[in-house]
Amino acid sequence: MQKIEVSLEKIRDEIKEFYDYKKWHFLTLNGVALADERLEVQWIFSKYEAMDEIVIYYVVIDYTDTIPSVVDMIPSAIISQRELVDMFGVTVEGSSKGLYLDEDSEISPLKGCSV
Amino acid sequence: MKKTINIPLGSQHISLLEPVRFKFECENEKIIGVDSDVGFVHRGVEKACTTSFKFDSIGYVVARVCGLCAITHSLTYTAAIEKLLGAEITSKAKYLRILLLELDRIHSHMLCLAHTCENAGFEAMFMRIMGDRELIMEIQELITGNRIQFDYINIGGVNRDLDVNSVQKVKENLYEVKQKVQGYMDEFTNNWSLSLKFKGIGALSLDEAYMYNAIGPLARASGLRIDVRNEIDYLPYNEVGYKMQTHTDGDINARNIVRLNEIVNSIEMCENILNGVPEGEIVTKVKGKPEGETVVRFEAPRGELMYYVKANGTAMLERVRIKTPTFSCIPAFSHIFLGEEYADAPAVLASFDPCMSCTAK
Numbered sequence: 001m002q003k004i005e006v007s008l009e010k011i012r013d014e015i016k017e018f019y020d021y022k023k024w025h026f027l028t029l030n031g032v033a034l035a036d037e038r039l040e041v042q043w044i045f046s047k048y049e050a051m052d053e054i055v056i057y058y059v060v061i062d063y064t065d066t067i068p069s070v071v072d073m074i075p076s077a078i079i080s081q082r083e084l085v086d087m088f089g090v091t092v093e094g095s096s097k098g099l100y101l102d103e104d105s106e107i108s109p110l111k112g113c114s115v
Numbered sequence: 116m117k118k119t120i121n122i123p124l125g126s127q128h129i130s131l132l133e134p135v136r137f138k139f140e141c142e143n144e145k146i147i148g149v150d151s152d153v154g155f156v157h158r159g160v161e162k163a164c165t166t167s168f169k170f171d172s173i174g175y176v177v178a179r180v181c182g183l184c185a186i187t188h189s190l191t192y193t194a195a196i197e198k199l200l201g202a203e204i205t206s207k208a209k210y211l212r213i214l215l216l217e218l219d220r221i222h223s224h225m226l227c228l229a230h231t232c233e234n235a236g237f238e239a240m241f242m243r244i245m246g247d248r249e250l251i252m253e254i255q256e257l258i259t260g261n262r263i264q265f266d267y268i269n270i271g272g273v274n275r276d277l278d279v280n281s282v283q284k285v286k287e288n289l290y291e292v293k294q295k296v297q298g299y300m301d302e303f304t305n306n307w308s309l310s311l312k313f314k315g316i317g318a319l320s321l322d323e324a325y326m327y328n329a330i331g332p333l334a335r336a337s338g339l340r341i342d343v344r345n346e347i348d349y350l351p352y353n354e355v356g357y358k359m360q361t362h363t364d365g366d367i368n369a370r371n372i373v374r375l376n377e378i379v380n381s382i383e384m385c386e387n388i389l390n391g392v393p394e395g396e397i398v399t400k401v402k403g404k405p406e407g408e409t410v411v412r413f414e415a416p417r418g419e420l421m422y423y424v425k426a427n428g429t430a431m432l433e434r435v436r437i438k439t440p441t442f443s444c445i446p447a448f449s450h451i452f453l454g455e456e457y458a459d460a461p462a463v464l465a466s467f468d469p470c471m472s473c474t475a476k
Contacts, residue, residue, distance in 0.1 A: 001409065001410055021325050021326055022325050025328055025330075025341060026328045027410070027412075027419075027421055027438060027443075028421065028436075028438040028443070030423055030436045030438075031436075032425055032433070032434045032436075033434070042423075044410060044421075044423070046346070046412070048340070048341060049340060049341075049345060049346065050346060051346060051347070051348060052346060052347055052348065052412075054410050056410070074328070075326060075327055075446055075450075076326075076327045076328040076443070076446040076447070078446060079442060079443075079445050079446055083442075087161075098152075098154075099152075099153065099154060100153070100154035100157045100475060101154060101157075109159055109162050110161065110162060
């Protein structure tokens with residue numbers, strides 16, 4: 001498993017350069033609440049027909065930051081982006097609340113959940 | 116005058132057994148827009164895993180995410196913990212784990228094929244396949260003690276060994292199912308209601324499968340060679356006769372054929388395992404508390420299941436992320452509906468084999 005830290009400003013450019021849709025399978029977008037009230041956001045990829053080759057691009061952000069969308073490059077990311085919005089209460093460009101929760105819900109179940 | 120109408124399908128619908136709602140925008144009979152709502156049964160399992168349960172209990176919690184693929188959930192989580200602890204599993208436990216995974220795939224695929232028949236109006240075939248599926252449920256109960264939601268996987272191995280009598284029964288039932296599946300193959304290839312009617316319907320091209328990151332039988336029916344069994348070395352799939360099943364048409368019929376071929380291959384693998392289970396212990400003692408982070412994947416009946424686990428050396432984990440097959444396929448599902456006739460929507464949906472219990476974990 002390879003982890004690559006990127007700044008929020010550069011994440012789109014990095015993924016654009018890396019992502020060849022016929023070589024890499026987009027696994028999911030993941031959030032990990034950190035102890036210092038910050039959030040680690042991960043874009044996880046696996047290589048087709050390779051033995052457990054996992055690459056994670058990640059950024060560490062404040063909950064008030066806006067996460068750029070990658071849906072124009074990876075259409076299937078929309079569902080993970082919407083999940084991130086619901087579960088962590090963050091803003092992701094072009095991704096609305098209401099996948100799992102009600103659209104007007106004020107709860108973000110996994111925000112600050114970590115020890 | 117408005118040119119389109121919105122037609123809902125679900126969340127409760129006679130042709131749909133899962134709590135999901137699709138909102139189709141239709142122009143005459145053609146679907147031109149799709150919106151989906153998957154949050155009807157959300158249970159907060161991920162949060163419970165980091166706030167209410169210690170790491171050695173979570174395998175039994177996540178087995179409750181889904182009745183059908185409970186074994187894959189508990190195994191994927193357990194493998195992640197074993198990876199963090201550096202645990203070595205015996206060959207015997209690995210073979211028994213594959214046996215249960217493949218039995219699970221057989222009955223899950225049979226359920227999907229039965230629903231496809233039901234949605235095609237072929238009620239008798241639905242009843243036939245569901246009746247035959249009992250042969251697999253019986254042997255799962257014999258091996259694990261449960262028909263569904265098995266607590267069979269343990270950190271370090273499995274909970275129960277096979278005995279001579281149960282091996283014989285498993286072999287007999289598998290042989291019987293293999294004969295039945297040959298009959299299904301004929302129906303799904305030659306019967307108009309189940310083959311020609313579904314050719315060209317609900318098609319996903321290979322390029323679209325790549326673009327929408329399709330997985331499982333949905334992807335393989337479009338010719339995309341993705342199968343986690345081919346991409347991991349935690350289990351010795353190369354030793355038990357695994358062969359990837361693909362098709363090129365990408366339609367409902369292709370998905371049915373892929374599932375049928377996978378059932379046949381799974382039966383072959385189970386038979387090979389039963390004829391060559393290594394001697395030894397079924398579980399090894401694993402000590403310590405997990406530390407670090409890892410990503411582990413297994414091939415559930417519906418496709419790739421992924422667990423991300425982050426641990427800090429205590430009994431409580433920091434994060435458990437569950438990414439389920441149906442969740443991954445929703446963008447591809449939504450794309451496939453576009454341009455289809457509304458009347459075909461239930462059959463297309465059944466061919467996806469969606470699992471909302473997993474999705475809204």
